[in-house]
Amino acid sequence: MRRNSEMTEDIAIVGGGPAGAYLGYLLGQRGINAAIYDDSHPREKPCGGGITPSAREKFPLLREIPSSYRYVDKILFISPEGKEAMVGGQTLMNVSREHLDGYLLHQAVDAGAQLVEERVTGVVEEANTWRIRTEKGEYRSRLIVGADGVNSVVRDSTVGRISRDDIGACIGYFARDVERDYNVMRFFKGFQGYAWIFPRETHSSIGVGLDIKQAKNLKGYLDGFIDEYCPGIEKISPYGALIPAARHPGFYKLPCAGANWVLIGDAAGHVDPILGEGIRYALWDAELAAEAIIDGKPKRFDSLWRQACYQDFVEACRLREFVYDPGMLERGVDLISRSETFAGIMMGIVAGTQSYSGLWGRVINSLPRMIAEAKQDRAPGKG
Ligand SMILES: Cc1cc2nc3c(=O)[nH]c(=O)nc-3n(C[C@H](O)[C@H](O)[C@H](O)COP(=O)(O)OP(=O)(O)OC[C@H]3O[C@@H](n4cnc5c(N)ncnc54)[C@H](O)[C@@H]3O)c2cc1C
CATH class of the missing domain: 3.30.9.10 (D-Amino Acid Oxidase, subunit A, domain 2)
Known part of the structure; x- marks a missing residue:
């Protein structure tokens, strides 16, 4: 298909990482063919993976x-x-992020998304339409999705850069x-x-x-x-x-969607601020954004992600100082080595199966068992 500035697309997704590619895939599956702008593939993104x-x-x-x-x-x-x-x-x-992201993007294109291999240099809203500038030309779209990572240009033109x-x-x-x-x-x-x-x-x-x-x-x-x-x-x-890696819970109060724009994944700042897990949240955002867009109410994404993850992000932000207190880290690793129950809770955090908002309750409930296990470990003749 010929693409030029005269055409107005319905949906432009800037960024074809996990968030943008998965959104393109989910929309494509429902017969909505978005354009995904990303010139970076194939590449190995800096990440633990x-x-x-x-x-x-x-x-x-x-x-x-x-x-x-x-x-x-x-x-x-x-x-x-x-x-x-x-x-x-x-x-x-x-x-490997080269393989994961490449696979997701391939799935999106197979489902009908159109990959535009150009880097977006800026987006501007004009009369309810987005003008998208790339290094090669200009395009228009009615709805824009910022899935373009931590330095999002879509974020720059909506809620502003992450501080x-x-x-x-x-x-x-x-x-x-x-x-x-x-x-x-x-x-x-x-x-x-x-x-x-x-x-x-x-x-x-x-x-x-x-x-x-x-x-x-x-x-x-x-x-x-x-x-x-x-x-x-x-x-x-x-x-x-x-x-x-938000330090202040207030960060999450900023809106992530409006009538004709949505921010997802890193562009929305949706990364666990303690451990840095972001791939799960990028996909989760994509799923919720797809739901809102298919429903014809992109702005609804803002309430959907809040219902899903807001409380946990805020709790993680509050816990951040506490978790990284040097005394806590020292005692924490010591307790991991001596209490199977505490080790299980910590593994749950790393594995994403233990929420931050439910952490205190679980620790308090497990305290007697953790103390008993730690005492047993210290018992004479042990080890
Ligand atoms: C060092 C490091 C280690 C990490 N380790 C983990 C981990 O082990 N597990 C985990 O779950 N998370 C990890 N994360 C977080 C994870 O990498 C991100 O949260 C996740 O990649 C977010 O996906 P995304 O699609 O929102 O953004 P990204 O993966 O950043 O994708 C954005 C895409 O947009 C493209 N793009 C950017 N700007 C433009 C533009 N102007 N025009 C067109 N395209 C553009 C980029 O090329 C990229 O392809 C780590 C992050 C870092 C930095």
């Missing part, structure tokens, strides 16, 4: 990725002082460290975030991040982490990226 059991359960499509992924069923937690606790009980999937305070910074390497059959999460004193090793099928993602206040020290943390836990790894390529 960790897909939680909860994401796989909710989105069976994730279980159908033809390649390149790897399942691990253990996580090594390391405290700021270096205490280690290996925990199992949940199966995590680590994917520096509500953003995290990450750096890392894709590297050959594929013998490892467990994920690593290493915490640091005075650092709201962690370093990770997520082994994938053909390479690993090794990185450190979230705390923007530590942005200038990230390289030091990363180098120290590699020296300690995987010295001599063969680095393939370095990466650096920003990630939404």
Whole structure:
């Protein structure tokens, strides 16, 4: 089909990552053929690529990725002082984003979405129509969806850029460290975030991040982490990226949709501000946006995502300081190693099966058992 500025599309999705591609796929399945603007594929997006059991359960499509992924069923937690606790009980999937995103985009195009391989340089609303500028031309659309990640140009023209305070910074390497059959999460004193090793099928993602206040020290943390836990790894390529990581619950009060615009995924800031999980929320947003758009009421997306995730994001924001308190991290990793119940709760958080809003209730209810387990572990003759 010929495309030019004279045509007005019904729906333009800027960004063909998980959020935009999955939305294009869901709309296509209902006979609504959106245009997806993205010039980046194929590419390996800076990411851990960790897909939680909860994401796989909710989105069976994730279980159908033809390649390149790897399942691990253990996580090594390391405290700021270096205490280690290996925990199992949940199966995590680590994917290559080149393959995951490529697969989702392929599904979208197969379902009828039109891929426009151009980078959008700006969007402007004029008389109820969006004028979309790309490096190659200009287009128009009645509805615009910002699925263009943390630096969203659609967000710039609607609610405005995510403030520096509500953003995290990450750096890392894709590297050959594929013998490892467990994920690593290493915490640091005075650092709201962690370093990770997520082994994938053909390479690993090794990185450190979230705390923007530590942005200038990230390289030091990363180098120290590699020296300690995987010295001599063969680095393939370095990466650096920003990630939404809200510090203030008020961040989530901003609207994510209007009469003719919607923001989803990272563009909406919908990433777990403690652990940085975003793929599940990107797909979830896409599902809810599809529902609102098919219903002819894009603005409804704003109430749909609030019903689904608002409370949990706000609770995570409130817990962030507490969780990353160095004393808490030290005691937490110690308790993980001594109480099976507490280890299960922590694995639930990482696996996305334990909500933040239900966390306190679960911890309080499990306290007697956790204390008994920890005492038993300390009993003379144990270990
Ligand atoms: C270092 C790091 C590690 C992470 N690890 C994990 C993890 O292990 N598990 C997890 O669940 N989440 C993780 N995340 C978060 C996760 O990567 C994101 O939340 C997720 O990718 C969001 O999907 P999205 O589709 O909203 O945005 P993105 O994946 O960012 O996709 C946006 C797409 O839009 C395109 N785009 C951007 N601007 C334009 C433009 N102007 N014009 C056209 N196209 C444009 C981009 O090329 C991209 O393809 C991590 C993030 C980082 C930075």
